[in-house]
Amino acid sequence: MPARKQRWRRSLPADLMAGATTALVGIPQAMGFAIVAGVNPVYGLYAATFATAIGALLTGSSYLKVMLSNILAVSIYSVLAPIPEADIPATLFVLTLLVGIFQLGFGLVRAGSLTGFISNAVLTGFIIGGALLIILGQLGNLTGYELERGGIRIFAAADLLRHTAEINPQALAVGLLTTGLVLAFRRVPHLRTAALLLPIIIATLIVRAAEIEVALVSDISAIPAGLPAPVIPDLALAPGLLVPALALAILGLVMAVGVTEKTPEPDGTIADVNQDFRGQGITNILTSLFQCAPASGSLSATALNVSAGAETRAANLFSGVIVGLLILLAGPLAELIPLPALAGLLILIGAELMYRPHEIACIWKYSRSGRWAMVATFLSTQVLPLQYSIYIGVFLSLAIYLVTSTRGASVVRLVPVGEGMFREERAPDRLPEGQVTVLSISGNVFFATLQAIERSLPSPEGARGAVVIFALRGQVEAGTGLFRMLERYARQVHAHGSRLILAEVDPGLLAGLSETGATPVIGESIFEAIRAADR
Known part of the structure; x- marks a missing residue:
């Protein structure tokens, strides 16, 4: 206990600075995303207060920042668009x-593994489509021309x-x-953290001083000085919201898994995504x-939290406070x-x-089925309510898997x-210290099988001086999921003083590793390309 207290005191200045940075950056984001969602900006600010602080205490990841996110905001808008304005809150x-x-x-129910059934191609198409909706939705605020609410945004x-x-x-x-x-x-390096x-x-000071006639936040809603008292939501509205709420829950969890996988814990491990699910669930229940x-x-908020110097989950707690x-x-x-200022920021x-571009190009080049799933999901975001597009993405992912x-x-x-x-044997649970272990993949590499493959990789913990040779012969159309898996395993192996070597790498797969940025992370690993004569 004294050691933990000492670590907390040592990290306090860094966490306080990171919390202040993410709070100041997050204020315009929270207001802007609430506007994207079609609700009072104060509800985004309340989420940046309560959800961020409570989520900091309950999620599995030390760095995960819980707040109203951009893609979630667009989905909320599509849910609330048909609702009378007086009933929206x-x-x-x-x-x-x-x-x-x-x-x-x-x-x-520990459903974290189920997120593996939503392919990276589908998720990419969904994110790009949602981002385009953000841009199209803010053209009215940017130009002062009132666009029609609802309908197809491109029209x-x-x-x-x-x-x-x-x-x-x-x-x-x-x-x-x-x-x-x-x-x-x-x-400007010294202004980067305050760039939003x-x-x-x-812009606010210029509009105020020059008395420029533009719409203000006060024209759409009031921002009270104070925090709300707890009120129980009207449960009579629940039956009509079950289907869109499930879609938003799936979307939020898939996005959070992506954040957690890209943000390792201080010891290099990946946080328990199921604890992230439970933590976000309890957070949303309480903040409702x-x-x-x-x-x-x-x-983006989690990446800023890490780059601002956060060392523990206290940084997000400070940010909410x-x-x-x-x-x-x-x-x-x-x-x-x-x-218009918030609109410019959101656009x-x-x-x-x-x-x-690199992610889109990799999906297009290395996964024939993935490219059409990405296009189909993108198109669905433009013509359907966004909360239903995620269902289409899930069905497309499962269809690709079955085929x-x-x-x-x-x-x-x-x-x-x-x-x-060589003789194939079951891979060891742990790498033997100071020894060479040759590994290969048995079976089809597909986005839905990647989690099973990653779980069967030997743990490098305590295996200082070990060498892992990973033979990748035949893995040509593996997709970006394999690239990210190799990148994560390389981080773990290097963190424990061992070395990863990729052997028999197809030139196309090698190009994909380079284009997705995995090569620098894997570092000094040896890549042996398969020669055309050997095929």
């Missing part, structure tokens, strides 16, 4: 409660092009100025009492923020979310028997 809080109940249920954008004469040039100028300032501040907040403040929008793990204090002390000042975030996966897959150990021949 009550519907939102019930939605948060139901999402939490489903997430908790997934965690209790609303076409309507804007037909009414360019009705665009408010002052609103457009404020939005573009905000976007330009964000990009400029990111190039400072442009909003500057405090007027919060549904929350999930956010990749700081946002809460700012609401108490200066909540009504948020009403002065120009909507930039959406554009950056869409910009993933292409004929048997399971696992890692086997290759034992030399002489004359260049």
Whole structure:
């Protein structure tokens, strides 16, 4: 106990600084994503307070930041679009409660492995489609032209092009100025962490001083000075929200698994995703009492938390507390923020979310079935309510699995028997210290079998000086999931003082490893490409 207390004291300054950084950056994000969701920005701020602080205590990951995320916000909008405006708040809080109940249920039945049945190609198509919806949805606030609520967003954008004469040039100028300032501040090292907040403040001051006529946050909602008292959601609204709430729960959990897998714990291990499920579920159940929008793990916010120097989960606790204090002390000042400024910020975030050329190229080049699943999922996000697109993605993923996966897959150990021949054995649970272990994959490598393959990899714990030779002959169309799995295993092997060597790597697979950024992580591992004459 004294050692734990000492570590807590040692990490306190770093966690406090990281918490303050993510709080200040998260305020405009939380308000903006609430606007994307079509709700009062204060509900996003409440989520950045309560969900972030409570989630910090309950999730398995030390760094996972729980808040209203961008893709979740677009999905919430599609759920609430048909709801009368007066009923939106009550519907939102019930939605948060139901999402939490489903997430908790997934965690209790340990359904973390089921997320492996949503392919990376489907998820990529969904994220790109959702990001485009963010951009299209904010064109009205950016230009001052009121777009039609609901319907297919691309048609609303076409309507804007037909009414360019009705665009408010002052609103457009404020939005573009905000976007330009964000990009400029990111190039200044000392201003990088405040690159989202400072442009909003500057735009607000300019609009206020010059008396520019643009829409403000106060025109759509009031931001009270204070935190809400607990209120039980109206459960009579629950039956009509069960299907969309399940979709939001699945979406939030899949996104959180991606965050957890990309953010190892301080000791290099991956946190228990089922504990993340349970933690997010309980968090949403509790925060539904405090007027919060549904929350999930956010990749960008978690990455910022780590880069800001967070050492323990206390950083997210501090972040939530700081946002809460700012609401108490200066909540009504948020009403002065120009909507075009927030729109410019959100459009930039959406554009950056869409910009993933290497991932799209890898899916297109290395997975024939994946490329069409990605396209189909993207198109579904544009013509259907977003919460139903995730169901389409799940069904597409399962269909691909049933068509292409004929048997399971696992890692086997290759034992030399002489004359260049090897015998397959069950892979050991742990790598033998100071010895060479040759591994290969038995069965089909497919996104739904990757978790089974990864579970059968020998643990490098306590095996200092071990060498792992991983033979990848025949793995040509493995997809980006295999690249990420190899990257994670390389991190674990290196962390325990051992070495990973990839052998018999097809040139196409080698190119995929390089394009996805896995090669630098694997480091000095030896890649032996299969020569054409050997095939």
